[in-house]
Amino acid sequence: MLSKSQKGIVYKHTGSHYLVKDEASGHLLPCTVSGKLRLHDSQTTNPIAAGDRVQFEPTANAGVIKEIYARKNYIIRRSSNLSKQAHIIAANVDKAFLIITIEFPRVSLEFVDRFLVTCEAYAIPASIVVNKIDGYTDGMRQRLARIEAVYAGAGYAVLPVSAKTGAGVGRLADETHGALCLFAGQSGVGKSSLINAIDPSLRLRTGPISDYHRKGMHTTTFYEIFDTASGGHIIDSPGIKGFGLIDVEKAELCHFFPELFRHAAHCKFNMCTHTHEPGCAVKAAVANGQIAPERYTSYLKMRDDDGGKYR
Ligand SMILES: Nc1nc2c(ncn2[C@@H]2O[C@H](COP(=O)(O)OP(=O)(O)OP(=O)(O)O)[C@@H](O)[C@H]2O)c(=O)[nH]1
Ligand SMILES: [Mg+2]
Ligand SMILES: [Zn+2]
Structure with a gap:
């Protein structure tokens, strides 16, 4: 035959x-x-x-x-702190969704910014999904509001949802329609639970948060695409602790913070690093509230980093 x-x-x-x-x-x-x-x-x-x-x-x-076949794009991260090798998370991704929770586990904005920079570097449109809003206290809601303000200002959609109650899940399902979508984030934020909420027939395994560390237990172990009943193609992924930046030079880091890059055109010096130079339009925009200080802090931290640090 x-x-x-x-x-x-x-x-x-x-x-x-x-x-x-x-x-x-x-x-x-x-x-x-x-x-x-x-x-x-x-x-x-x-x-x-x-x-x-x-x-x-x-x-x-x-x-x-x-x-x-040749890839339209791919998203990659360094395998470990010391490793020179990298791991391809997924290829031909149309949209990336970073799933976060305010607490349990607690989000770090630097982690969010590292993810967003990675997506910008690979030209993959990214959004932020804030899960577990069913259990938020007033303090947590305040932090959610701040996150919405910071990232809306940077040009990213922020979608509050609850896999438990289904709040916001319909909109999230619409966003995934007809596209290959990566769901990424720390262990325990509810990536698999959200895919189940979008399509209960998939019955993905989910796992509890540890009582002591209040972190996930790495329930999902493989990257896998699931076709949902609503016409989405979602990549469930194992929890990640952090992103070592790859393929991003220090001098071009600013290109991957869209709102910093917009202001950088008006800096006095062409080669401005936006750290100490006089006439820096980025620093001026931070001072007058046009750029969120949280984002600028992430930029400085990532610049100081050795470029391959795994967090
Ligand atoms: N209260 C509440 N709990 C949730 C929600 N979504 C998920 N959980 C719980 O959070 C825990 C972790 O959920 P998972 O879906 O396994 O998380 P994950 O992001 O897939 O974790 P890994 O596979 O380890 O990366 C489970 O106990 C879920 O029941 C939600 O919207 N509200
Ligand atoms: Mg999972
Ligand atoms: Zn500058």
Whole structure:
């Protein structure tokens, strides 16, 4: 029997095999990678990621990936503090959603900004989803309001939701319609719970928050795409502690803070780093309230960083 090459999308990489969705039949097929496939990209630990478009040859009950098509984009993070290698989180992503909670676990704005800079660097539109609003105290609501103000000012949508009550979930489902969407964030913020809220038939495993640390327990262990009943394609992902920035030079960091970059055009010096220079339009905008001090602080911290620090 002649085998014929088919096109598909990688839905999951488990370490031992890839699960590929056959474009023609819509079926998921376990695949291995052809030994002949040259993987040039030795800088990454996983040359094929969820979202990759591939050509594969089906055999009796598995398949062999023969080719990876060029990516529209990918999102990548450093594997660990010391590692030179990086890990591709996902490829061909249309939208990224950073899921956060005000508490349990507590959000750090520097973490949010690192994620947003990464998305800007890879030209992936990003939004912030604030989950678990069902249990917020007045103090937590105040912090939510501040986060909404800071990120609206930077040009990012902030969507408060509750996977538990369903508040805001309809709007989130609409946002994911017809697009490949990455749900990322710390362990325990409710990424899997939100996908379940969007489509209860998916029944993804969720896990409790530890009583002591008030952090998640790393329930989800693989990146995996789920097709939802409302027509979205959502990548559930393992909780991340932080982002080591890759592919971002110190001098261009400012390009990935959109509101800083807008003001930077008016700085007195061309090579202004927006740290100490006279006539800096960015510092002036921070002083007069046009740029949120939280965002400027993140910019300074990330500049000071060695560029590859894993948080
Ligand atoms: N009160 C409340 N609890 C929620 C909500 N969403 C999720 N949770 C709880 O938060 C805990 C963590 O939820 P998960 O969906 O497993 O979190 P995750 O982000 O997928 O975590 P990892 O897979 O470990 O990265 C579970 O106990 C959920 O029931 C919500 O909207 N409100
Ligand atoms: Mg999960
Ligand atoms: Zn400046």
